[in-house]
Amino acid sequence: MAELCQAFLNKGITPMIPSRGSIGDADITLASHVGAVMVGEWRAEVDGKVVEGAEALRMKDVKPHVPEGKDGLGILSTNSVGVAMTMDAVRTMERAVGLAPLVFGLTLEGMNGNVAPFLAQTVKSHPLPGLTEAAADMRNTLAGSYLWEADKTRALQDPLSFRTTIYTISEARRALSDLNALIDVQINSSDDNPGVILNASEEDFDKSQVKQYFVNAEGVKGAIIPSANFEPLPIAIAAQRASIALAHVSHNSLHRTMRLDEDRFSGLSRFLAGPNNPNGHAFGATEDAMVSIYAENVALANPVSMHGTPVEGNIEDSASNLPRVAERLNRAAKNVIDLYSMEMLFRKSYSKLLDVFSDFFPHFTRVRAAFSKVGCIQLKPLEGQ
Secondary structure, eight states: OHHHHHHHHHHTEEEOOOSSOOOSSSOHHHHHHHHHHHTTOSEEEETTEEEEHHHHHHHTTOOOOOOOTTHHHHHHSOSHHHHHHHHHHHHHHHHHHHHHHHHHHHHHHHTTOOOGGGSHHHHHTSOOTTHHHHHHHHHHHTTTOGGGSOOTTSOSSOOHHHHTHHHHHHHHHHHHHHHHHHHHHHHTSOOOSSEEEETOOOTTTTSHHHHTTEEEETTEEEEEEOOOTTOOHHHHHHHHHHHHHHHHHHHHHHHHHHHHTOHHHHSSOGGGOOTTSTTSOGGGGHHHHHHHHHHHHHHHTSOOTTOOOOBTTTTBOOOOOHHHHHHHHHHHHHHHHHHHHHHHHHHHHHHHHHHHHOSOSOOOOHHHHHHTTOTTOOOOOOOOO
């Protein structure tokens, strides 16, 4: 069976798997479609074309699998689909979290903000896990910035969306790290039930209830033990925590951007209106889009892992809904990137207006140069607003 799975990967046979239908504890209704293609049934995509399973195997000269022993259950009773969806969401979140220091650094420079919240002295007096490292990264991102030079016009304390950003970045990174650690365990161990364990350890072997699970015959030694190893709830809970963290990241991005829009904070025209129409609405309506996206991320942060209804004769009376959790995390991470794109759009126009209205602020140094290398956000300055 392992050879057949490898053939799928090497020869480009992609089983068509539904995106809905799993309650999360062993993706039986989803993973079974992989098994169906293995035996020559259902449908798969080959060379960009969807064909019947038997035809897909024939096209790539792969023999259909003939299940034996526990193959059938091993193929369809697995969390592989939900975990794969979670891994995809993690990749998206890594991209969003990776952008956070750069985006925040640019906005802080635009506002002539205060670096005090992420100074080494500040975070050492409140050493929450991960905060020291996040603050150090933030200081490194702003190395060479004019913000390190004293300025009597600079506010002692910025709005909270600026001051607390280092906390939201830190918590998002910590949530991501914990989720990755759980995924590593999941993909490198068995979620089988009943678990087939070669050379199983013999704790409590003297108890008759335990001893009955052990096998020692025909050169095979181990145990076959009913398990709950199919339970991916730890991953689902960690992914939900990551979604909550992203909702806070979204909140800060939204409100930082709206402060850029306010003349009493920016020192420029309201809504960053251009010199040809300084009283215009300019970016005012763009706030609506950001608020809408933020509201979606708040909704996506609501946990769904406890929404289970007993099924299959009340035996399956618990669920994690991991595929849904992963789907929501992926969407939330993409929304953060969208919010960052709009924050940078405001920030770009802000710097253009500084050139027009004032020579008070120095031009941006290392952070501005770093921003020009970020390929995921493409901006064009808006003229004549």
